Amino acid sequence: MTKILSVKNLVIKFYTFDGVVHALNNVSFDLEEGETLAIVGESGSGKSVSMLSLLHLLPMPPAKIENGEAYFYGNEEEPVDLLKLNRSGISKIRGGKIGFIFQDALSALNPVMTIGRQISESIIEHLGLSHAKAKEKTIELLKRVGIPGARQRYDNFPHQFSGGMRQRVMIAVSMACTPKIVIADEPTTALDVTVQAQIVDLTKELQKEFNIAVVWITHDLGVVAGMADRVLVMYAGSPVEIANAQDLYSNPQHPYTIGLMNALPNVKGDGDSRLASIDGIPPDLMDEPRHCQFAWRCPHAFDRCWEEIPQQVSVGENHVVSCFFDVENGRPKENV
Amino acid sequence: MSEHISSQKHDGTTEDQIMVRVQNLKKHFPITKGVIWSKQVGAVKAVNNVSFDIMKGETLGVVGESGCGKSTTGRAILSLLKPTSGKVFLEDIEITALKDEELRHLRPRMQMIFQDSYDSLNPRHSVAKIIAEPMVVNKTGSPREIRDRVMELLELVGLNPNHAVRYPHEFSGGQRQRINIAKALALNPEFIVCDEPISALDVSIQAQIVNLFQDLQEQLGLTYLFIAHDLSMVQHISHRVAVMYLGQIMELTSCKNLSDNPLHPYTQSLMSAVPIPDPKQELNRTRIILEGEVPSPTNLPRGCVFHNRCPIAQDICTDQVPEYREVIPNHFLACHLADDKGGSSIAA
Numbered sequence: 001m002t003k004i005l006s007v008k009n010l011v012i013k014f015y016t017f018d019g020v021v022h023a024l025n026n027v028s029f030d031l032e033e034g035e036t037l038a039i040v041g042e043s044g045s046g047k048s049v050s051m052l053s054l055l056h057l058l059p060m061p062p063a064k065i066e067n068g069e070a071y072f073y074g075n076e077e078e079p080v081d082l083l084k085l086n087r088s089g090i091s092k093i094r095g096g097k098i099g100f101i102f103q104d105a106l107s108a109l110n111p112v113m114t115i116g117r118q119i120s121e122s123i124i125e126h127l128g129l130s131h132a133k134a135k136e137k138t139i140e141l142l143k144r145v146g147i148p149g150a151r152q153r154y155d156n157f158p159h160q161f162s163g164g165m166r167q168r169v170m171i172a173v174s175m176a177c178t179p180k181i182v183i184a185d186e187p188t189t190a191l192d193v194t195v196q197a198q199i200v201d202l203t204k205e206l207q208k209e210f211n212i213a214v215v216w217i218t219h220d221l222g223v224v225a226g227m228a229d230r231v232l233v234m235y236a237g238s239p240v241e242i243a244n245a246q247d248l249y250s251n252p253q254h255p256y257t258i259g260l261m262n263a264l265p266n267v268k269g270d271g272d273s274r275l276a277s278i279d280g281i282p283p284d285l286m287d288e289p290r291h292c293q294f295a296w297r298c299p300h301a302f303d304r305c306w307e308e309i310p311q312q313v314s315v316g317e318n319h320v321v322s323c324f325f326d327v328e329n330g331r332p333k334e335n336v
Numbered sequence: 337m338s339e340h341i342s343s344q345k346h347d348g349t350t351e352d353q354i355m356v357r358v359q360n361l362k363k364h365f366p367i368t369k370g371v372i373w374s375k376q377v378g379a380v381k382a383v384n385n386v387s388f389d390i391m392k393g394e395t396l397g398v399v400g401e402s403g404c405g406k407s408t409t410g411r412a413i414l415s416l417l418k419p420t421s422g423k424v425f426l427e428d429i430e431i432t433a434l435k436d437e438e439l440r441h442l443r444p445r446m447q448m449i450f451q452d453s454y455d456s457l458n459p460r461h462s463v464a465k466i467i468a469e470p471m472v473v474n475k476t477g478s479p480r481e482i483r484d485r486v487m488e489l490l491e492l493v494g495l496n497p498n499h500a501v502r503y504p505h506e507f508s509g510g511q512r513q514r515i516n517i518a519k520a521l522a523l524n525p526e527f528i529v530c531d532e533p534i535s536a537l538d539v540s541i542q543a544q545i546v547n548l549f550q551d552l553q554e555q556l557g558l559t560y561l562f563i564a565h566d567l568s569m570v571q572h573i574s575h576r577v578a579v580m581y582l583g584q585i586m587e588l589t590s591c592k593n594l595s596d597n598p599l600h601p602y603t604q605s606l607m608s609a610v611p612i613p614d615p616k617q618e619l620n621r622t623r624i625i626l627e628g629e630v631p632s633p634t635n636l637p638r639g640c641v642f643h644n645r646c647p648i649a650q651d652i653c654t655d656q657v658p659e660y661r662e663v664i665p666n667h668f669l670a671c672h673l674a675d676d677k678g679g680s681s682i683a684a
Contacts, residue, residue, distance in 0.1 A: 192401035194605060195401075197625050222610070223611045226615075246615050246616065260540060265546075275543040277546075279544070
């Protein structure tokens with residue numbers, strides 16, 4: 001497997017009138033070609049911010065990238081640091097080599113432009129095709145994502161589509177230029193379960209067909225189980241655990257991940273058992289992190305958790321955890 | 337249809353245990369055309385002929401996709417929306433026949449909790465004032481008694497009584513939902529309609545609120561109608577679940593039956609679409625993926641409303657509306673083909 005994206009030590013802060021919001025603290029991860037990486041976390045954990053920042057989609061100010069690099073290996077030439085690119089440099093990659101699917105398709109699509117033109121626009125821009133050829137390619141794409149009557153629908157506006165159909169159009173937009181990476185930011189959160197299953201299936205199919213790496217941002221651990229190869233769990237702007245999906249679900253190592261898994265109801269449940277909830281609420285991101293962000297809610301927290309920020313430690317093949325406590329043996333880790 | 341259900345319950349001994357009875361409830365929203373000489377040109381059939389009972393101390397879950405009429409059902413039961421037709425009983429009182437003034441006296445016994453915890457709290461009132469308001473309006477006691485009751489309620493829902501002077505924006509989503517629950521409990525209701533109370537919350541907070549709902553039910557003997565679209569959460573909290581599609585109940589049965597032996601093809605596809613948080617199970621599972629999307633409720637399909645997406649639809653499904661009936665004890669269903677699908681279990 002070859003690396004397609006490598007993010008290192010990303011730190012992002014928001015400078016607001018009320019103070020500094022520590023949105024991302026030292027996030028590092030790699031993305032391999034053709035794999036699906038799921039980023040899971042609660043609202044405000046920084047999962048969207050980390051991805052938006054790579055494509056310069058964060059409003060700056062108030063946001064500021066304090067530190068970090070993000071190497072993209074999808075260009076023919078040498079790798080580029082996405083964070084250091086200028087405006088025209090990132091425009092060449094954004095929408096072309098890296099596609100984006102947003103949660104709310106209705107506000108992500110231009111309401112006064114036909115969906116056909118919105119898709120062909122990026123084909124003309126990035127692939128340099130003529131208008132007529134771009135139109136043919138667009139119609140083919142619309143067929144591919146399962147929109148009936150693609151030729152007639154080419155001239156329709158976004159409001160004439162249903163929620164599921166709009167999300168299909170979004171997928172067509174993001175995959176129009178056969179990208180290397182598609183970032184999907186909660187693409188199915190606003191959809192019903194039966195439609196969600198359709199969209200997940202479609203994304204998986206297209207991913208296999210074009211060998212696209214997908215970053216799937218979500219808070220739903222169920223969807224992740226069905227599609228992710230690897231999972232990055234985030235909490236309050238910090239990465240807490242990265243592991244293969246199988247590993248993460250069968251052998252979670254961070255107290256937060258374990259808490260999340262236990263908080264899920266069992267589909268076969270009979271309604272008698274209680275859910276194991278995580279007490280307390282996520283921390284205020286206005287406070288500068290000086291120790292483990294999860295210490296307030298952690299059942300295992302001890303002195304050291306209140307003094308230092310835990311670093312990412314490997315606990316197995318492709319399994320990295322940021323925690324001072326060895327959950328398996330029930331005691332603090334040594335040599336960390 | 338309703339005769340069948342009611343007769344079944346009328347001669348049983350369970351009569352006195354029924355908290356809420358809904359009979360042939362319909363709620364249609366008219367579509368009008370023209371400004372001055374406006375006339376009705378159609379109707380959004382949000383809820384169409386829904387009948388069910390809720391027992392005392394029971395949680396009845398209602399699931400379905402967006403637009404299937406689950407929230408409208410909840411509101412119509414409480415007469416927050418006046419039903420187009422049909423009857424709703426709270427114990428032996430017919431809510432739908434009451435005059436406004438009589439209804440107002442009944443309101444303390446039934447309450448509602450909404451999804452958006454922020455929009456349902458007045459941002460300019462302190463928490464104490466918000467929770468006290470229903471008691472002040474209904475004159476349940478002296479100001480001192482009401483204040484004591486507010487503190488008691490805050491403690492009951494797991495909030496610090498010292499926070500009573502704070503305002504809604506100072507709380508997180510989960511805490512705001514606790515305030516809403518305290519407000520709903522202020523008048524000692526017996527029946528609460530919970531309209532997607534946990535959908536807007538994070539997973540770890542959802543579990544806290546669900547546990548709170550269950551604790552309160554145990555302590556106070558509450559009856560819930562729990563509306564949500566998250567099937568796994570609904571199954572966890574409910575005793576029985578009703579599956580709705582296009583304004584009608586497709587299947588109503590106990591949670592155990594629903595997961596072990598779903599009879600309706602819609603329920604089966606819904607169950608198979610719910611993601612399971614376990615990669616191993618996900619790998620080996622066959623999904624029934626439904627084609628297309630939900631038809632418009634202004635123009636309902638002929639016959640069974642599900643027939644144009646149903647994987648096993650027959651000719652009879654396009655012609656005749658299936659009867660909503662109790663196919664096996666405590667298992668209600670609206671499908672022509674249930675016998676073929678359910679196998680021997682429906683033989684009775």
